[in-house]
Amino acid sequence: MEEVTVVAALGFLLLAGAGGSAGDEAREAAAVQALLARLLGPRPAADFSVSVERSLAAESGLDTYRLSGGGAGARVRVAGSTGVAAAAGLHRYLRDFCGCHVAWSGSQLRLPRPLPAVPEELTEATPNRYRYYQNVCTQSYSFVWWDWARWEREIDWMALNGINLALAWSGQEAIWQRVYLALGLTQSEIDEYFTGPAFLAWGRMGNLHSWGGPLPRSWHLKQLYLQHRILDRMRSFGMIPVLPAFAGHVPKAVTRVFPQVNVTQMGSWGHFNCSYSCSFLLAPGDPMFPIIGSLFLRELTTEFGTDHIYGADTFNEMQPPSSEPSYLAAATAAVYEAMITVDPDAVWLLQGWLFQHQPQFWGPAQVGAVLGAVPRGHLLVLDLFAETQPVYIRTASFQGQPFIWCMLHNFGGNHGLFGTLETVNQGPAAARLFPNSTMVGTGMAPEGIGQNEVVYALMAELGWRKDPVPDLGAWVASFAARRYGGIHQDAETAWRLLLRSVYNCSGESCSGHNRSPLVKRPSLQMNTTVWYNRSDVFEAWRLLLATTPALAASPAFRYDLLDVTRQAAQELVSFYYGEVRTAYLNKELVHLLRAGGVLAYELLPALDEVLASDSRFLLGSWLEQARVAAVSEAEAHFFEQNSRYQLTLWGPVGNILDYANKQLAGLVSDYYTPRWQLFVGALVESLVQDVPFQQRQFDENVFQLEQAFVLNTRRYPTQPKGDTVDLAKRLFLKYYPR
Numbered sequence: 001m002e003e004v005t006v007v008a009a010l011g012f013l014l015l016a017g018a019g020g021s022a023g024d025e026a027r028e029a030a031a032v033q034a035l036l037a038r039l040l041g042p043r044p045a046a047d048f049s050v051s052v053e054r055s056l057a058a059e060s061g062l063d064t065y066r067l068s069g070g071g072a073g074a075r076v077r078v079a080g081s082t083g084v085a086a087a088a089g090l091h092r093y094l095r096d097f098c099g100c101h102v103a104w105s106g107s108q109l110r111l112p113r114p115l116p117a118v119p120e121e122l123t124e125a126t127p128n129r130y131r132y133y134q135n136v137c138t139q140s141y142s143f144v145w146w147d148w149a150r151w152e153r154e155i156d157w158m159a160l161n162g163i164n165l166a167l168a169w170s171g172q173e174a175i176w177q178r179v180y181l182a183l184g185l186t187q188s189e190i191d192e193y194f195t196g197p198a199f200l201a202w203g204r205m206g207n208l209h210s211w212g213g214p215l216p217r218s219w220h221l222k223q224l225y226l227q228h229r230i231l232d233r234m235r236s237f238g239m240i241p242v243l244p245a246f247a248g249h250v251p252k253a254v255t256r257v258f259p260q261v262n263v264t265q266m267g268s269w270g271h272f273n274c275s276y277s278c279s280f281l282l283a284p285g286d287p288m289f290p291i292i293g294s295l296f297l298r299e300l301t302t303e304f305g306t307d308h309i310y311g312a313d314t315f316n317e318m319q320p321p322s323s324e325p326s327y328l329a330a331a332t333a334a335v336y337e338a339m340i341t342v343d344p345d346a347v348w349l350l351q352g353w354l355f356q357h358q359p360q361f362w363g364p365a366q367v368g369a370v371l372g373a374v375p376r377g378h379l380l381v382l383d384l385f386a387e388t389q390p391v392y393i394r395t396a397s398f399q400g401q402p403f404i405w406c407m408l409h410n411f412g413g414n415h416g417l418f419g420t421l422e423t424v425n426q427g428p429a430a431a432r433l434f435p436n437s438t439m440v441g442t443g444m445a446p447e448g449i450g451q452n453e454v455v456y457a458l459m460a461e462l463g464w465r466k467d468p469v470p471d472l473g474a475w476v477a478s479f480a481a482r483r484y485g486g487i488h489q490d491a492e493t494a495w496r497l498l499l500r501s502v503y504n505c506s507g508e509s510c511s512g513h514n515r516s517p518l519v520k521r522p523s524l525q526m527n528t529t530v531w532y533n534r535s536d537v538f539e540a541w542r543l544l545l546a547t548t549p550a551l552a553a554s555p556a557f558r559y560d561l562l563d564v565t566r567q568a569a570q571e572l573v574s575f576y577y578g579e580v581r582t583a584y585l586n587k588e589l590v591h592l593l594r595a596g597g598v599l600a601y602e603l604l605p606a607l608d609e610v611l612a613s614d615s616r617f618l619l620g621s622w623l624e625q626a627r628v629a630a631v632s633e634a635e636a637h638f639f640e641q642n643s644r645y646q647l648t649l650w651g652p653v654g655n656i657l658d659y660a661n662k663q664l665a666g667l668v669s670d671y672y673t674p675r676w677q678l679f680v681g682a683l684v685e686s687l688v689q690d691v692p693f694q695q696r697q698f699d700e701n702v703f704q705l706e707q708a709f710v711l712n713t714r715r716y717p718t719q720p721k722g723d724t725v726d727l728a729k730r731l732f733l734k735y736y737p738r
Contacts, residue, residue, distance in 0.1 A: 024238070025052040028083030031236035035087060035156050039102070040109060047115055049075045050086055052238075057081035057125070063164065064125040065089025070097070071117030082238035085126075088162035088464060092124070101482040102160055103453045105559045105616060108485045124464060126162065127432065130441025131463040132382065132404050133158055134167040136313065136351065140201035140646070141413040141448035141660060143170075145625035145639070148229050155230070159237045161460035165404075165441065167311060168234060168241035169204065171227035174220035175300045180251065182295065189253035191215070197629075198642040205316040206249035207269040211276040211651065212642050218631045224303075231304055242349050243300060245310035245339050246293035248331065249279045254288070262286040264321045271655040281314070281321070284334035293338025301342065309380065310339055311349045317357055325369035332373035348374060351445075352403070353384045355391045364395075371399045382406050383431075384445050387424050388510050392431060397438045405431045406443035407459050409512050412660035413448020416514035417537070417567045419455040419503035421476075423510075425468045448660070450616075451563075454479055454495075454503065472499060483556045491551065494543035494564075501532035501540075502567070518573040518604075518672060519661035521654075521702060522679035523695055524581055528574040538737055541568045545732055548725050558724045562614050565728040566663050569607040572735055573599060584683045584693070592687065596680030604673040606731050612665035612717070613724040619666030620716030622647075637713065644710045654703060666716040671709045675702050 029052040036045035049069070056064040056079060063085040069077040076093060080086025094100040094109070097116045101108040146154075158166060173194055180190050195203040196212025197219060203209060234241045255261055262283035269277040282289045297310070312335050314320075320328060339346035355362045371379065381403040383392050392403055405428050409419065431439045442463045444456060457479060458469070469475045476499045477492040484491060509531070517526045541564050544557075551557040579595035582588075611617040626643040630636035648671060650656035678701060686693040 028052040028238045031083050032086045049077045051079045062125050067118045067122040070115045072114045084164045084237050087159035091160040099482050104450050106555045126464050127466045128441040130165045131162045132165045132443030133163040135445040135447050137201045137447040144197050145629045155233045165240045169244050171223040172244045174224050179296050184257040185253045193251040196642040198646040205313045206279040240307045242309045242311045245312040246296045247312035247314040248282050261288050266318050284330040289334050290338050294341040297342040308345045309347045313351050315354050325365045328369040329373040332370045336374045347378050349380045351384050352381045352391050356389045371401050376400050387420050402438045402440040404441040404443045406445040408445050410446040410448050411513040414514035415663040417502040418512050420505045420510050421503045428462050429468050484551050484554045488547050490543040490547045494540040497536040497540040501536035505531050516570045517577045518570050534571045552725050562724050589687050600676040600680045608665050608668040610727040613720050613722040615720045619664040620718040624718045674705050
């Protein structure tokens with residue numbers, strides 16, 4: 001590709017969202033000052049002066065911040081070319097000059113007094129236009145039950161980490177309802193179409209319909225309210241919210257209202273039958289396509305305004321009806337043309353997951369048909385899983401379309417220590433240096449958040465670095481020091497061990513999905529291999545426990561101690577499962593009873609007790625979010641059941657079983673433990689009666705337990721019980737491998 005074409009493609013994206021008036025500058029500065037007050041309190045916030053000056057980025061057009069001042073009696077001066085840039089500069093100061101730490105699990109914000117001086121004025125520009133955040137699935141796995149208070153904290157976290165491009169997809173079903181009613185669908189037909197709240201992400205991508213629904217009227221009202229507040233706050237920082245657009249999927253009822261409409265019924269998805277999947281896709285040449293697409297976008301932008309970037313995914317994990325390039329180009333062009341009918345400045349944000357998910361379908365001609373159907377610079381591709389399976393390399397930098405190098409990292413919101421930090425550290429710089437690279441940003445695109453915070457801290461920092469971190473060992477040591485509020489040798493050593501083990505996965509096998517036997521339906525064919533030396537995890541566990549006299553008062557340390565204890569227990573489950581399987585295959589009943597008894601009747605209950613000591617690991621806290629989002633007891637029960645289904649069976653018959661597994665107190669005791677007890681009992685019975693173990697019969701029996709958990713109405717504690725340090729020590733003394 002000629003370099004001039006690449007530059008032209010990038011130019012449009014570099015200009016998108018740029019500019020703004022003096023009023024915008026003042027608004028963004030005020031937003032950052034208000035963030036400071038929320039983060040530090042009004043009095044410490046007064047020691048900072050924040051300004052937004054577009055001129056800082058005049059030459060490059062790229063977000064820039066400047067730090068100066070501080071020291072005895074002097075205010076710290078933070079200037080940014082946007083509110084986001086100023087917030088990122090503020091975060092840099094708190095992190096590197098004050099040793100502070102901001103994270104999902106909590107923050108360490110002990111400010112030195114007086115505030116440290118910036119020795120000489122520090123100016124930093126990001127190497128890329130965008131720092132992107134979210135995955136369509138994050139909306140369901142993590143955000144689904146959030147209220148405004150929780151959204152406000154997240155948007156503050158986004159601003160501090162320099163995020164300037166993010167999905168804002170709340171409330172869209174309310175807009176779709178208006179459109180469908182205007183088209184002549186009945187309310188019952190619309191109710192029948194929407195999924196339940198916990199499954200909306202896959203309804204939005206056309207994978208599912210109906211499952212877990214219908215959506216209550218109150219849901220639409222509350223989500224509209226939330227979306228207005230989310231957008232207002234994002235825009236106040238100068239972020240670009242990405243709104244949804246029409247991807248071509250329609251309810252079956254459209255064929256009743258318009259009998260001549262040309263639709264294709266897609267194949268099933270995710271082990272669901274057509275009662276819940278097999279969506280209807282409008283033919284790109286059908287006259288209803290631009291009508292429905294423009295109706296939706298016009299209604300949406302009238303309600304919420306626009307920043308001109310829209311997301312839509314037509315073939316997410318679904319094979320198109322034809323592999324003909326002409327069809328794929330037409331389907332892509334139809335989505336884009338419906339956008340520009342309403343907004344001539346529209347840029348389409350496309351999740352590039354489809355290209356790597358089905359590489360056997362998406363050959364060069366098929367990929368080229370999609371990428372070439374939208375004018376260069378108007379299609380912005382998320383290379384969604386670039387840390388493990390980058391697509392830009394095999395598509396010649398997406399054939400000239402701008403792309404964002406994304407780290408996906410987490411699937412389903414699983415717990416489990418995991419990361420590819422060495423690969424992540426090198427990835428963005430390598431993508432920038434790729435021949436004729438059209439990379440315009442970095443991104444974090446996890447399916448679920450609230451875990452492995454070290455991974456996201458590194459990725460956020462890389463959004464502002466031109467080169468990789470030179471020494472990840474030193475970096476992770478400073479991460480621990482900031483997180484706990486001081487340097488402690490044992491804690492540093494523990495983190496270096498975690499870096500070289502659980503956080504150093506490499507190669508295409510690193511999916512990030514937790515497949516530990518602990519959280520999977522038991523069988524005799526479970527895989528317990530890991531890419532690291534488990535002894536590193538156990539030694540990190542020992543070292544963290546050794547630092548408890550010094551660090552036990554740190555909430556972040558207690559969280560990490562519990563998380564590493566949970567990981568150690570997960571490793572022990574694999575060990576005892578191996579003992580159980582070997583004993584069964586060797587027909588050693590006594591050994592089977594011993595190992596199975598430890599696993600199912602001692603270790604798992606002990607793990608549940610440790611998890612119960614921290615509110616961040618409580619099933620009760622998780623389910624209470626769902627209940628609080630409701631306006632009646634019946635609705636609370638409905639929302640809670642949606643949440644229980646997502647954590648476990650995912651579909652009515654275990655369609656995507658345990659995909660969104662979590663290790664939460666209550667879930668371990670009442671879901672995972674009974675499964676293991678039933679499994680051990682079935683193996684014992686098999687040996688005693690000298691009959692083969694029947695996996696199919698076991699699956700039928702264990703499904704009854706799984707379904708009973710989902711349908712149960714038992715309320716779980718929302719307050720922690722017990723002391724994390726004492727309980728972790730007790731588990732350690734009993735199980736630490738010697």
